[in-house]
Amino acid sequence: MIRIENLTVQFGAVKPLDDLNVELDAKICGLIGPNGAGKTTLLNVLSGFITPKAGRVDVDGTDLLSLSPVRRVDLGLRRSFQTEQVVEDLSVYDNVLALLDHLGVARAEARRQVSKALHFVGLDREAHRMGAELNLYQRRMLEIARGLVGAPRLLLFDEPGAGMTESEGETLRETLLAIPDEFGPQILLIDHDVELILATCSKTLVLDFGQFLTYGPTADVLAEDIVKRAYLGVDV
Amino acid sequence: MTPPKISDALIILPGRYRTLWEIPVVMLILTLIAAFTANAYWISTLTSALAIALAARGIGVLYGLLGLVSLCQFALIGVGGWTMLRLGHGTGLPFELNVLLAGVVAAAVGVVWGAPALKLKGLYLALVTLMLAGAYQVVISATGFPDGGQGWLGRADAIQRLMLERPVVAQNSTRYLIYCAAWATLGFMAAEWLRLAKPGRAWAMIRKDDRAAMSAGVNLLVYKIIAFAFAGFLAGVGGALLAGSVGQLDGRAFAASESLSLFALSVVAGVYNWYGALIAGLLLRAVPSLLTDFEINGYAAIVFYGTALLHAIITAPRGIAGQISGLITRIKALLGRKTPPRQATRQEDS
Numbered sequence A: 001m002i003r004i005e006n007l008t009v010q011f012g013a014v015k016p017l018d019d020l021n022v023e024l025d026a027k028i029c030g031l032i033g034p035n036g037a038g039k040t041t042l043l044n045v046l047s048g049f050i051t052p053k054a055g056r057v058d059v060d061g062t063d064l065l066s067l068s069p070v071r072r073v074d075l076g077l078r079r080s081f082q083t084e085q086v087v088e089d090l091s092v093y094d095n096v097l098a099l100l101d102h103l104g105v106a107r108a109e110a111r112r113q114v115s116k117a118l119h120f121v122g123l124d125r126e127a128h129r130m131g132a133e134l135n136l137y138q139r140r141m142l143e144i145a146r147g148l149v150g151a152p153r154l155l156l157f158d159e160p161g162a163g164m165t166e167s168e169g170e171t172l173r174e175t176l177l178a179i180p181d182e183f184g185p186q187i188l189l190i191d192h193d194v195e196l197i198l199a200t201c202s203k204t205l206v207l208d209f210g211q212f213l214t215y216g217p218t219a220d221v222l223a224e225d226i227v228k229r230a231y232l233g234v235d236v
Numbered sequence B: 001m002t003p004p005k006i007s008d009a010l011i012i013l014p015g016r017y018r019t020l021w022e023i024p025v026v027m028l029i030l031t032l033i034a035a036f037t038a039n040a041y042w043i044s045t046l047t048s049a050l051a052i053a054l055a056a057r058g059i060g061v062l063y064g065l066l067g068l069v070s071l072c073q074f075a076l077i078g079v080g081g082w083t084m085l086r087l088g089h090g091t092g093l094p095f096e097l098n099v100l101l102a103g104v105v106a107a108a109v110g111v112v113w114g115a116p117a118l119k120l121k122g123l124y125l126a127l128v129t130l131m132l133a134g135a136y137q138v139v140i141s142a143t144g145f146p147d148g149g150q151g152w153l154g155r156a157d158a159i160q161r162l163m164l165e166r167p168v169v170a171q172n173s174t175r176y177l178i179y180c181a182a183w184a185t186l187g188f189m190a191a192e193w194l195r196l197a198k199p200g201r202a203w204a205m206i207r208k209d210d211r212a213a214m215s216a217g218v219n220l221l222v223y224k225i226i227a228f229a230f231a232g233f234l235a236g237v238g239g240a241l242l243a244g245s246v247g248q249l250d251g252r253a254f255a256a257s258e259s260l261s262l263f264a265l266s267v268v269a270g271v272y273n274w275y276g277a278l279i280a281g282l283l284l285r286a287v288p289s290l291l292t293d294f295e296i297n298g299y300a301a302i303v304f305y306g307t308a309l310l311h312a313i314i315t316a317p318r319g320i321a322g323q324i325s326g327l328i329t330r331i332k333a334l335l336g337r338k339t340p341p342r343q344a345t346r347q348e349d350s
């Protein structure tokens, strides 16, 4: 569970997050909002790349903001990026192993976890290939696999479905849905694909220009007028 | 719809370090060819090329693996050389121990000089490190290198200059070439091992993106320090071997422009393969010798380096070594024994 209190982020005159208060309790939680709403900014605060001007963030009882980015990884925080960050000159296997390197996992256990993660996202047959050889879909899946090793507690995914075909998106959906049961973490999922959010996230948070718009069961949230107006650009 | 199938099968890949043996084999062959064919002049040229190749491998680690531009690597050769001469004249320690200590001192200096890299990148880091090389140039041309004299600087007067003794096992210059090749082989192997192991993975993450590295749990500070220390160590060992080759060093030979040339030639030669460093050493030492052979002004070398650098940046970003590597891959494919096979992922149910 992520508890956010009075969170404000300010860059000069811009406030990408303005006094945000919310408790994200869904196992798979959606995060939507128009471009520039502050979604990525919130992820950057959670992973420690942005120090907020004010506020508190609590993950499963741990005060997150006092920890360094690396320490947060130790505690099970994982993330992907809006622009994928697969390392081209590492093998697929090593791209995942690189994360376990710093968690003090024994070699045999590391092999087991990397294997399981790669099987899970369907990249086991590509394990020996270089990151550079992967297509976009495979890169996105590899980023997810990276998040599954080393006892993850909170996964932050920033538009993992961007640029995927319909059938790829379907596999992504199935994969995301299966993660909590198989690996245990809570997921915070940003995506512009409302279908994906609706299919995977039991609850969803909507931001608009750094402001909290609403939070609740995804279907209800999507039906709200303010969301339709702000996010879907529909006149109601 | 069925949920994804989860398998417990372990993924087994070909051994991570299976290509390490190539380094001693190639080095042995090249060294034997050189030892049996080169004349005295070329033996000494090749010896200093090997020493410089070690430092070039350090650039390969910093730039090729981490993406950090460091323009003070030749100055670190000087630091290693100074330490070697100081210890060699001032203590009775064995040659090999002094080489290692020269490496350690240069590693420490390399970490201090690399400190700006914790905040700076790209052009700014390049400028700062170039200024450090310039500062070193000023200091070393004033103090000179130790040559058996008294005092902390170890300077003798011009008449009583002493030469550094070579190691017992490598008194003549051919043997000393082989001796340096052995050190270079170890240095190249250590670099390759680091590249393939945990530090190499962390460096690759850092080169990709600082934030991506941090979100993979990589401690940027620690892994940048390891890289600067290792690169400095290689330069220091190279400097020590250089000092042993001639027996003394000339303070005027350590201008900041040498660091610049060494970096440029490392890129030309290729920073992504271990033998790129070897080629870089050859380019820096053999090209001026060749030009002199043809009675062309030594400054023409600068023009040559500049042109070669432009060529590398525009058409061959992986350098000469990258082109050789591509050629080898194509030959292997032609011979039909391409390793590893495309289906290298063997699965063993457990």
Ligand SMILES: Nc1ncnc2c1ncn2[C@@H]1O[C@H](COP(=O)(O)OP(=O)(O)OP(=O)(O)O)[C@@H](O)[C@H]1O
Pocket: A011, A014, A015, A016, A033, A034, A035, A036, A037, A038, A039, A040, A041, A042, A082
């Ligand atoms: N480092 C920064 N410095 C200044 N402004 C920033 C910075 N990062 C984000 N912003 C601004 O904060 C606002 C929110 O950006 P953010 O990237 O969080 O939006 P987003 O919801 O992820 O949008 P998108 O859907 O386009 O990815 C934008 O106006 C952006 O320009």
Ligand SMILES: [Mg+2]
Pocket: A039, A040, A041, A082
């Ligand atoms: Mg975004």
